[in-house]
Amino acid sequence: MDANEVSVRQFCKFVFDTRADFHAGIGPRDPLPLIETEARRVAVIITPTISKRSWYGLWHVLKELTAECNGDPVVAALLYLAIQCTTAGDALNRGEDETDVKRRIDACVRDMAKRMV
Secondary structure (H helix, E strand, O other): OOHHHHHHHHHHHHHHHHHHHHHOOOOOOOOHHHHHHHHHHHHHHHHHHOOHHHHHHHHHHOHHHHHHOOOOHHHHHHHHHHHHHHHHHHHHHOOOOHHHHHHHHHHHHHHHHHHOO
16 A cells, blocks of 8 residues: 555545544534545645646546635545545445445545555
8 A cells, every 4th residue: 555545545534533423413513624624634745746647637537526626636536535435434324235335435445546646
């Protein structure tokens, strides 16, 4: 696992933990600002390490979300992952198989981390 994948996985853990706290009534009523702030913090770490080709690739794939993130495709990619983590949490709450959900989210995290090289 390279450093970017570690950072991406730590971000996803933060999202899962923040979501769990929200559902337990801990923390702010709206956790999105916390997640956005963490995405921007992690993006500052990752952005200098990725190639221009990867940066433009992320921008191209996530154009609309990038526009909402002040043109920063790394923040957009991290927020996309936050959405996937939330969707995975919802799937678990609906009783979907934990192994299957973990496999799907892991594949998504690995794919996004590979795009950040």
